[in-house]
């Protein structure tokens with residue numbers, strides 16, 4: 011059986027690595043240099059980094075230079091997220107050399123553009139499905155953006171390669187992942203799914219790993235690593251078989 015990929019997260023706000031609760035602006039806890047955090051995950055054996063420009067997501071500026079610097083410094087695969095919504099921001103993100111980008115708001119507000127870039131860039135484009143209940147949220151998760159399953163059906167038809175699924179109610183809370191949501195999304199698509207939000211323990215990761223046969227490919231881990239609930243080495247070991 012394929013093993014679950016782990017993507018430690020570095021979310022950047024105002025030049026700092028931070029964690030938010032429910033992705034809400036103003037709930038930041040700071041964890042210092044994003045480059046140091048990313049290098050630490052790489053040294054610990056990560057194969058992926060999930061790197062988020064929160065200012066770009068919230069529309070409070072951007073950390074574009076820093077995000078590019080961190081991405082260039084990595085020998086591992088990088089998934090970039092946050093504020094990638096048009097040709098300029100997509101070109102800047104891809105120019106960093108990242109492995110793929112994660113589009114959120116654009117998939118809700120600019121469906122024609124997203125269909126075009128999916129057709130042009132294939133595997134380099136993932137779509138973030140960030141939900142409260144079954145309602146998608148855009149603009150840094152501050153605005154409603156339609157129904158999860160209607161949007162998923164449309165993106166499936168357009169050939170979207172992969173989805174990053176976040177239950178906003180769980181994100182940054184250490185309350186455990188929403189396994190039911192992951193199962194439901196896997197049932198509605200044949201594309202790989204990356205789980206995000208709420209991981210609190212090695213058992214949570216083992217529970218997500220049980221969903222690999224259903225289509226879950228990876229899990230993003232943020233708060234639990236920064237709060238030292240477990241180490242990345244322990245997490246990689248827990249999902250290695």
Ligand SMILES: O=C(O)c1ccccc1NCC(=O)[C@H](O)[C@H](O)COP(=O)(O)O
Nearest residue numbers: 019033067091092181182207208232233
């Ligand atoms: O990814 C985004 O674009 C984004 C936008 C607005 C708020 C938060 C956003 N991402 C947050 C993450 O990707 C978290 O790092 C990830 O869900 C990890 O969550 P957790 O393990 O619960 O800390």
